[in-house]
Amino acid sequence: MQFSGVIVVVTGASQGIGKEIALQFAREGAHVCALARNQIDLDGLVEKIKATGGHASAHAVDVTKAVSIRATINEIGQRYAHIDILVHAVGGFKRLLPVTEITEIEWDEVLNVNLKSVFLCTQAVVPWMKIRPSGRIILLGSIAGVSPNPHAKSYLPYGAAKAGVLGYTKHLAKELGGFGITVNAVSPGTTATERVMQIRSENDLQQLAAANPLNHRIEPSDSAAAVLFLASPQAKGITGVNLNVNAGSVML
Numbered sequence: 001m002q003f004s005g006v007i008v009v010v011t012g013a014s015q016g017i018g019k020e021i022a023l024q025f026a027r028e029g030a031h032v033c034a035l036a037r038n039q040i041d042l043d044g045l046v047e048k049i050k051a052t053g054g055h056a057s058a059h060a061v062d063v064t065k066a067v068s069i070r071a072t073i074n075e076i077g078q079r080y081a082h083i084d085i086l087v088h089a090v091g092g093f094k095r096l097l098p099v100t101e102i103t104e105i106e107w108d109e110v111l112n113v114n115l116k117s118v119f120l121c122t123q124a125v126v127p128w129m130k131i132r133p134s135g136r137i138i139l140l141g142s143i144a145g146v147s148p149n150p151h152a153k154s155y156l157p158y159g160a161a162k163a164g165v166l167g168y169t170k171h172l173a174k175e176l177g178g179f180g181i182t183v184n185a186v187s188p189g190t191t192a193t194e195r196v197m198q199i200r201s202e203n204d205l206q207q208l209a210a211a212n213p214l215n216h217r218i219e220p221s222d223s224a225a226a227v228l229f230l231a232s233p234q235a236k237g238i239t240g241v242n243l244n245v246n247a248g249s250v251m252l
């Protein structure tokens, strides 16, 4: 119960890695404010957490819309008088297109979801973290932001956006260090979430696992564990880093 009474905002909490992060925080005693667009999925998560004695609330919001995300974060901040931890797990892509087939609309959509949302969510949450002399921001990067995956197809706008997230992490870490707020990234390798299984076949995932040094199929729980460590008091001296959770596929 190392996060007992701690207020944690998790974006992208309705499925995949974000959902697993929300569940792990709730198991450790945190109050989880779960954000995503789909109210029904969020309600299901909150019900699941409450059924096991945990604490959670659902907040349906589009994190690419400045006015909406600010209103949601302010509502949470006012309700609890501060926010301790932000985990921003929204991100991803739906297609794998070559550079010549990427439209301007597609480029903007991928950049908005994966990079602009990072700016909007952190900007909204920082005033509520500064109320106490501590705070944790953890952004979900990707192996794609570090390097093209040597064993799988990469997606250009996604790689560019996630490289931006890793740069943003360092700059924000420097800016917020004086307030006792740490800012770090966790970068998963290809992880067997429902969304990924729609883009890549079971065979692709098996080949990826066989190609990494640990011969490990990366699960949402692997990244969630890394997030909880960076959010813990033990990580108080760590800021501006990117923690790769890719079973050694890329070691940069």
Ligand SMILES: NC(=O)c1ccc[n+]([C@@H]2O[C@H](COP(=O)([O-])OP(=O)(O)OC[C@H]3O[C@@H](n4cnc5c(N)ncnc54)[C@H](OP(=O)(O)O)[C@@H]3O)[C@@H](O)[C@H]2O)c1
Residues within 6 Å of the ligand: 011, 012, 013, 014, 015, 016, 017, 018, 035, 036, 037, 038, 039, 041, 061, 062, 063, 064, 088, 089, 090, 091, 092, 093, 113, 140, 141, 142, 143, 144, 187, 188, 189, 190, 191, 192, 193, 194, 195, 196
């Ligand atoms: N899975 C992987 O292989 C992998 C690898 C490297 C990095 N990552 C990164 O890890 C993070 C989680 O990935 P994942 O695969 O678990 O994602 P996922 O299963 O696609 O889930 C994405 C989550 O974000 C929410 N979301 C999407 N757009 C949103 C928006 N505009 N506003 C609010 N919520 C939104 C979705 O819920 P709604 O649809 O209800 O809004 C969902 O809860 C992402 O940042 C991803 O880039 C994943």
